Amino acid sequence: MARTRSVRKKVASKKASGPRNWGAGPLLFIIWSCTLLVTLGVGVLVAGYMMLGLPEISSLHSYRPPMVTEVLDSSYQPLAYWYKEKRWPLPMSQIPEQVADAFLAAEDARFYEHGGIDFMGVIRAVIKNVEAGGIVQGASTITQQVTRSLLLTRERSWIRKLKEAVLAWQIDASLSKDEILCIYLNQIYLGQGAYGVEAAARTYFAKHVYQLNLSECAMLAGLPQAPSRYNPAKHFDRARKRQLYVLRRMVEEGYVSPEEAEAARNTHLIIQSEKLDLPPGAQYFIAHVRKELKARYGEQRLLTDGLTIVTTLDRDWQAHASEVVKQGIDNLLKRHKKDKALKDTVQCALVSMEAETGAVRALWGGSDFKKSQFDLAIQGRMQPGSCFKPIVYATALKEHVIAPNSIIIDEPLSFQGSDPKKPWRPENFDKKYMGPITIRTALTYSRNVISVKLARLVGTKAIVEQARRMGITVPISQDLSIALGSSAVPPIQLVQAYSTFPNLGNTVKPQFVDAVLDRDDRLIEELEPQYNESLSPVTAFQMVMLLEGVVQEGTGRYARKLKWPVGGKTGTTDNYKDAWFMGFTPEVVTGVWVGRKDKQSLGRLETGGRVACPIWTSFMKITLENAEKKDFPVPEGVALVPVDKRTGEIVTVDPAKDKNVIWEAFPVDDLPTLEPSTGIFNVPSILEKMGNLFR
Numbered sequence: 001m002a003r004t005r006s007v008r009k010k011v012a013s014k015k016a017s018g019p020r021n022w023g024a025g026p027l028l029f030i031i032w033s034c035t036l037l038v039t040l041g042v043g044v045l046v047a048g049y050m051m052l053g054l055p056e057i058s059s060l061h062s063y064r065p066p067m068v069t070e071v072l073d074s075s076y077q078p079l080a081y082w083y084k085e086k087r088w089p090l091p092m093s094q095i096p097e098q099v100a101d102a103f104l105a106a107e108d109a110r111f112y113e114h115g116g117i118d119f120m121g122v123i124r125a126v127i128k129n130v131e132a133g134g135i136v137q138g139a140s141t142i143t144q145q146v147t148r149s150l151l152l153t154r155e156r157s158w159i160r161k162l163k164e165a166v167l168a169w170q171i172d173a174s175l176s177k178d179e180i181l182c183i184y185l186n187q188i189y190l191g192q193g194a195y196g197v198e199a200a201a202r203t204y205f206a207k208h209v210y211q212l213n214l215s216e217c218a219m220l221a222g223l224p225q226a227p228s229r230y231n232p233a234k235h236f237d238r239a240r241k242r243q244l245y246v247l248r249r250m251v252e253e254g255y256v257s258p259e260e261a262e263a264a265r266n267t268h269l270i271i272q273s274e275k276l277d278l279p280p281g282a283q284y285f286i287a288h289v290r291k292e293l294k295a296r297y298g299e300q301r302l303l304t305d306g307l308t309i310v311t312t313l314d315r316d317w318q319a320h321a322s323e324v325v326k327q328g329i330d331n332l333l334k335r336h337k338k339d340k341a342l343k344d345t346v347q348c349a350l351v352s353m354e355a356e357t358g359a360v361r362a363l364w365g366g367s368d369f370k371k372s373q374f375d376l377a378i379q380g381r382m383q384p385g386s387c388f389k390p391i392v393y394a395t396a397l398k399e400h401v402i403a404p405n406s407i408i409i410d411e412p413l414s415f416q417g418s419d420p421k422k423p424w425r426p427e428n429f430d431k432k433y434m435g436p437i438t439i440r441t442a443l444t445y446s447r448n449v450i451s452v453k454l455a456r457l458v459g460t461k462a463i464v465e466q467a468r469r470m471g472i473t474v475p476i477s478q479d480l481s482i483a484l485g486s487s488a489v490p491p492i493q494l495v496q497a498y499s500t501f502p503n504l505g506n507t508v509k510p511q512f513v514d515a516v517l518d519r520d521d522r523l524i525e526e527l528e529p530q531y532n533e534s535l536s537p538v539t540a541f542q543m544v545m546l547l548e549g550v551v552q553e554g555t556g557r558y559a560r561k562l563k564w565p566v567g568g569k570t571g572t573t574d575n576y577k578d579a580w581f582m583g584f585t586p587e588v589v590t591g592v593w594v595g596r597k598d599k600q601s602l603g604r605l606e607t608g609g610r611v612a613c614p615i616w617t618s619f620m621k622i623t624l625e626n627a628e629k630k631d632f633p634v635p636e637g638v639a640l641v642p643v644d645k646r647t648g649e650i651v652t653v654d655p656a657k658d659k660n661v662i663w664e665a666f667p668v669d670d671l672p673t674l675e676p677s678t679g680i681f682n683v684p685s686i687l688e689k690m691g692n693l694f695r
Helices: 005-009 024-052 058-062 097-107 119-132 142-150 158-174 177-187 196-205 214-221 236-252 258-265 282-297 299-304 315-335 385-398 439-444 448-458 460-469 480-484 491-498 537-553 557-562 608-623 686-690
Strands: 069-072 078-082 308-311 346-354 360-364 407-410 435-438 506-508 513-517 523-526 531-533 567-572 579-584 588-596 638-644 661-667
Touching: 058 158, 069 282, 078 282, 097 142, 097 177, 097 214, 097 236, 142 158, 142 177, 158 177, 177 196, 196 214, 214 236, 214 258, 236 258, 282 299, 282 308, 282 315, 282 360, 282 513, 315 346, 315 360, 315 588, 315 608, 346 491, 346 608, 385 439, 385 448, 385 460, 385 480, 385 491, 385 537, 385 567, 385 579, 385 608, 407 439, 407 448, 435 439, 439 448, 439 537, 448 460, 448 480, 460 480, 491 506, 491 579, 491 588, 537 557, 537 567, 537 638, 537 661, 557 608, 567 608, 579 608, 588 608
Parallel strands: 069 308
Antiparallel strands: 069 078, 308 513, 346 360, 346 588, 407 435, 506 531, 513 523, 567 579, 579 588, 638 661
16 A cells, blocks of 8 residues: 555654663663764754854745746736746645655655654665666755755855755754745756746646646656756656656655556656747737836846736737738738739738727737847837828817818918928829818818818927827927828827727827736736826817718728728828828727838838728727627717718708718807808808918
8 A cells, every 4th residue: 555645754663673681881881972972963063053154044934936927818818927937836735745755755755754864865875876886866855955955055065065964954943844845846946947846847748737647747756866867858768767766766665556656657748848829929019018017017026026917918809910910911912923022021010909998909010029029019110191190180170270161272282391492392192182172071081281281270389299198209390291290100109199089088098917916916006097188078079070081981991891980090101101090999999000121112002091901900800799889979068060071061951861961070169150041050161260371
């Protein structure tokens, strides 16, 4: 019958086989000799203790070793492990007895019998090693190994051995055997960066320690003597011999029966390390989380404190982002097969976050993190082109310079440039001009001239200030080219700016961390949405309706395929170098950029509507799978009024009955007076306010 560890703890003293008759002389000599030896031994130990300068062992009473910090996605699946020592400490109650028995049999069979130093074990090890003609059995006890690992250096000297012996004796007197064994099983180095039995189980068998069978337990128990030499992933034959030795020792010590050991010998072992199933491209997200938390907690705490970091990443959204980005790039390459350099230089960035909380659910920062850790979505700066125009329009609406139905003339413009001989003449994308049009029409069809007129009307300083309030922190040029998106912006900052619209004026900061817990699962921090009031609810809602028009009738028409309330804006820079689409539903804000590493053209007519908008639309489908379809909320203080979208006149016609009539949003307090004779609201043309400013 195999003996259990609990039985091993109960060591009975053996009685002499029979009485012996000793004379008085020899008996007195033995007593005197023993007394002298004990006195000398104690004296030597006391003197040695005073001279050695031994470290305190009090820290072992509250053993809290460095442990792994786990980074999880939003569904609590692991994304990354950060550590200085790869360790998951476990209490003794969570370590199977079979695991402990294997280590006891291999390393210190008399652990529960000696006082920290096993003199009998030393003699037995010498005899075994002489018989084997080599070192097959060590003499250090588990307590001595704990001492060596936690309190002493690795130097090889008699002084260090003496310190080890004294400290082992102290530890054995201060801690219970189970406490010492628990420390040992969590502290011991077992190769390949694994400290402790839980880390080793994950490293060599891709299992938790409680899932190990006897064969695997014996394999791990053979590692402490020489983790590199007996590494089963690299030297399986050596590890196998050591495993068989451990099983034999377990039988000899009564921990398992011969039949159990034989079954373990015949068990097929699969050596494999735990693999983290990362969604494609998640490395950029994880790298940003690490950078952000390092600034808050410091590198040392991240690597040793055993934090649990729950991120905002949605693994399904991230995987879907990878699919749609690759498909979008493939479609672009098919359209330009003659451009051989395009395949190696084209790149994409995508950021998607919840509008209400700012939780970033997907981020595509590049196609290959191993080749480049530069995150296009966060660190990249690209000219946004017309994607910047909503900030210009929002500023003009906020300053009450325009209304959604205001009329402004789309016409050629000329300004004095830095060179007096070369005036700056902003042009529309199609080189054409539409004459008097409404603000809605101007934004829907992305008329460059109108954006420049508005920028001059409200002033570039006001636009820059508005962009700052909406989360754009990078430098912005304070000249009229700002109206055409000439200043490069990181995609994530533009996504933050667009969150202002579905949030009815509140710009939300993108966040990557949902919660941080300490090693005892106590909450340290959790996500709290961080808002900045950037626009009034009425102005933000006016922009929502205008940007819905871009999708319904303008350059973002591809996004209509979602059949969902959507607002957005395309962006295309000179010579088709950058293609953008920034868009939002009531719940989600997403931005997509496509460009080239060499800053060359993506190809003729490769606009934001043709390149980026299809990627955006395909991605957004996953965000709608569990969403309830609803319109953008209408804030208080808004009046929805029917407007003729050609003339800008407010009419009494139901938009459902006339395709040229549309609902437009106005502040209730700004509504003009109704003329009873005509039934039409008279709205002053913006030209009356602007005078001859652009003449």
